[in-house]
Amino acid sequence: xxxxxxxxxxxxxxxxxxxxxxxxxxxxxxxxxxxxxxxxxxxxxxxxxxxxxxxxxxxxxxxxxxxxxxxxxxxxxxxxxxxxxxxxxxxxxxxxxxxxxxxxxxxxxxxxxxxxxxxxxxxxxxxxxxxxxxxxxxxxxxxxxxxxxxxxxxxxxxxxxxxxxxxxxxxxxxxxxxxxxxxxxxxxxxxxxxxxxxxxxxxxxxxxxxxxxxxxxxxxxxxxxxxxxxxxxxxxxxxxxxxxxxxxxxxxxxxxxxxxxxxxxxxxxxxxxxxxxxxxxxxxxxxxxxxxxxxxxxxxxxxxxxxxxxxxxxxxxxxxxxxxxxxxxxxxxxxxxxxxxxxxxxxxxxxxxxxxxxxxxxxxxxxxxxxxxxxxxxxxxxxxxxxxxx
Amino acid sequence: xxxxxxxxxxxxxxxxxxxxxxxxxxxxxxxxxxxxxxxxxxxxxxxxxxxxxxxxxxxxxxxxxxxxxxxxxxxxxxxxxxxxxxxxxxxxxxxxxxxxxxxxxxxxxxxxxxxxxxxxxxxxxxxxxxxxxxxxxxxxxxxxxxxxxxxxxxxxxxxxxxxxxxxxxxxxxxxxxxxxxxxxxxxxxxxxxxxxxxxxxxxxxxxxxxxxxxxxxx
Numbered sequence: 001x002x003x004x005x006x007x008x009x010x011x012x013x014x015x016x017x018x019x020x021x022x023x024x025x026x027x028x029x030x031x032x033x034x035x036x037x038x039x040x041x042x043x044x045x046x047x048x049x050x051x052x053x054x055x056x057x058x059x060x061x062x063x064x065x066x067x068x069x070x071x072x073x074x075x076x077x078x079x080x081x082x083x084x085x086x087x088x089x090x091x092x093x094x095x096x097x098x099x100x101x102x103x104x105x106x107x108x109x110x111x112x113x114x115x116x117x118x119x120x121x122x123x124x125x126x127x128x129x130x131x132x133x134x135x136x137x138x139x140x141x142x143x144x145x146x147x148x149x150x151x152x153x154x155x156x157x158x159x160x161x162x163x164x165x166x167x168x169x170x171x172x173x174x175x176x177x178x179x180x181x182x183x184x185x186x187x188x189x190x191x192x193x194x195x196x197x198x199x200x201x202x203x204x205x206x207x208x209x210x211x212x213x214x215x216x217x218x219x220x221x222x223x224x225x226x227x228x229x230x231x232x233x234x235x236x237x238x239x240x241x242x243x244x245x246x247x248x249x250x251x252x253x254x255x256x257x258x259x260x261x262x263x264x265x266x267x268x269x270x271x272x273x274x275x276x277x278x279x280x281x282x283x284x285x286x287x288x289x290x291x292x293x294x295x296x297x298x299x300x301x302x303x304x305x306x307x308x309x310x311x312x313x314x315x316x317x318x319x320x321x322x323x324x325x326x327x328x329x330x331x332x333x334x335x336x337x338x339x340x341x342x343x344x345x346x347x348x349x350x351x352x353x354x355x356x357x358x359x360x361x362x363x364x365x366x367x368x369x370x371x372x373x374x375x376x377x378x379x380x381x382x383x384x385x386x387x388x389x390x
Numbered sequence: 391x392x393x394x395x396x397x398x399x400x401x402x403x404x405x406x407x408x409x410x411x412x413x414x415x416x417x418x419x420x421x422x423x424x425x426x427x428x429x430x431x432x433x434x435x436x437x438x439x440x441x442x443x444x445x446x447x448x449x450x451x452x453x454x455x456x457x458x459x460x461x462x463x464x465x466x467x468x469x470x471x472x473x474x475x476x477x478x479x480x481x482x483x484x485x486x487x488x489x490x491x492x493x494x495x496x497x498x499x500x501x502x503x504x505x506x507x508x509x510x511x512x513x514x515x516x517x518x519x520x521x522x523x524x525x526x527x528x529x530x531x532x533x534x535x536x537x538x539x540x541x542x543x544x545x546x547x548x549x550x551x552x553x554x555x556x557x558x559x560x561x562x563x564x565x566x567x568x569x570x571x572x573x574x575x576x577x578x579x580x581x582x583x584x585x586x587x588x589x590x591x592x593x594x595x596x597x598x599x600x601x602x603x604x605x606x607x608x
Contacts, residue, residue, distance in 0.1 A: 186449060189444065189474045189475075190399060190444070190449070193474050193497075194399045194401065194402055194474075194497075195401065196498070197402060197474075197497045197498050197500060197501070198399075198401045198402050198405050200498055200500065200501025201402070201405040201406070201409060201500045201501055201503075202405060203501065204409075204500070204501045204502065204503035204506075205405075205408070205409055205412065205503060207503065208412075208503055208504075224501050224502075227498075227501065228498050228501060231497075231498045232498075235474060235475055238474075238475075239475065244474075244475045244477065245477050245479065247450065248444075248450035248451045249450070249451065253479065256479070257477060257478070257479050260478070260479070261478075261527065
């Protein structure tokens with residue numbers, strides 16, 4: 001608590017003579033620092049002087065103790081005051097000053113009691129009520145002065161809790177949505193699409209028996225064609241939700257199939273030491289698909305590369321090409337995928353200097369995958385299992 | 391012909407069984423999952439297995455994996471895989487090193503009953519039938535291959551897609567409403583443009599289709 005006045009190094013080289021106190025002021029100590037310095041020197045000097053007088057008087061009742069107590073009050077007040085002053089201006093400094101005064105007061109009470117006990121033989125601890133009173137007053141003042149601050153702290157805590165809750169529920173919502181999409185995709189395949197296939201099969205069998213009635217057969221064939229285009233539309237819809245290879249085999253085979261579809265020499269590099277949630281897999285897949293499509297269709301790239309790695313609980317995906325660059329980050333289809341990535345607390349950035357190719361980078365936090373996976377699986381109701389795995 | 395069917399949706403399974411039986415094909419066993427399929431194949435020794443890609447319990451690609459396993463156990467078994475979608479990667483896996491007796495069709499092709507029955511016969515007899523969608527995906531995929539194949543006319547491309555489905559020249563001619571002679575001319579042209587060696591005709595037919603598959607893998 002006490003703060004030594006540190007003299008600048010140049011001062012220690014000065015001759016040990018009272019006059020050096022004045023150059024100390026000149027050497028850059030503030031007036032306040034110089035005053036404390038002087039105060040302690042004088043108090044020390046006075047304390048020694050008292051002993052001398054007491055000895056000269058004939059060593060009776062040890063009264064210098066009371067003088068020391070008196071001298072120590074301004075010194076302690078100075079020290080405590082400077083401690084309090086270091087607090088932030090405002091309520092906390094006021095409270096610290098208050099406590100400095102209270103501590104000094106308590107100190108005086110206790111030391112006075114010790115002296116009366118040692119010198120006068122007073123036994124009972126009379127400062128108790130005074131200490132209690134000072135403590136209570138200080139606490140009450142602190143509470144009133146810091147009330148606002150406590151409220152702010154409580155508000156901050158409530159805000160943090162709210163953010164935690166929102167983050168968690170959003171993550172659960174995104175996972176639930178991914179599981180639901182997967183279920184919808186399966187339902188389209190096994191429900192509507194399968195029924196339509198069964199329908200075309202029945203129509204086909206009927207047509208076989210109507211070889212002798214070409215006008216009816218033509219009608220049936222037309223119905224079959226319509227059913228076929230409905231099946232095809234459902235297939236495209238399902239593929240847009242979750243590409244089958246992604247649902248069946250996971251991210252890496254799906255990206256490999258993508259690259260072979262685009263036929264540029266795509267170098268794929270994978271190092272993901274953890275399992276990726278369906279939501280993150282979907283986002284990563286569609287970002288890669290969009291980036292590769294742009295590379296092949298618009299930038300005239302000869303080579304593309306996809307790097308997927310898991311780093312510090314994050315899935316990092318970088319898609320780069322050697323095309324013409326100059327892609328508009330807001331104009332490409334990637335802008336639409338940004339919302340999807342951001343919903344997962346991820347980031348998506350596009351760098352596309354003219355003539356230097358394009359690099360799309362995406363980072364998705366995947367920490368705590370295990371707990372989240374449990375939640376996602378519970379949400380995948382019915383007979384459908386959730387395809388996880390890489 | 392003895393056939394085993396693995397399809398988990400009863401509606402479709404029953405429709406398939408009815409269609410095959412109406413056309414004098416002997417359906418010896420029906421399975422609802424991959425395990426049942428493998429049991430039925432080892433128990434009945436059929437000529438052909440018709441398999442849905444997605445089967446219980448995970449509804450991902452069990453059917454495909456079971457089909458590949460069954461082929462490994464008995465290489466002469468014909469396998470016709472049906473799916474709601476086609477993936478060239480699946481086609482390549484299914485064929486592995488041996489394209490004989492392999493079929494991979496979209497489910498809705500069942501609706502064209504005659505073509506489907508023809509595909510069934512063809513696969514059981516050791517032929518190769520690939521959905522035209524597979525061929526389209528491959529044609530669209532590789533730029534280098536597109537360059538190599540840009541010499542094909544759109545009509546030749548249509549003929550190639552129908553060849554991939556295992557159709558005979560006569561069936562192709564009927565489908566495209568041209569004469570059989572015209573189809574033969576197109577096919578000769580395809581062979582020469584794809585630089586396929588002149589050898590046994592049926593073999594070359596399959597090679598024409600597999601050229602795409604190999605290029606997709608490479």
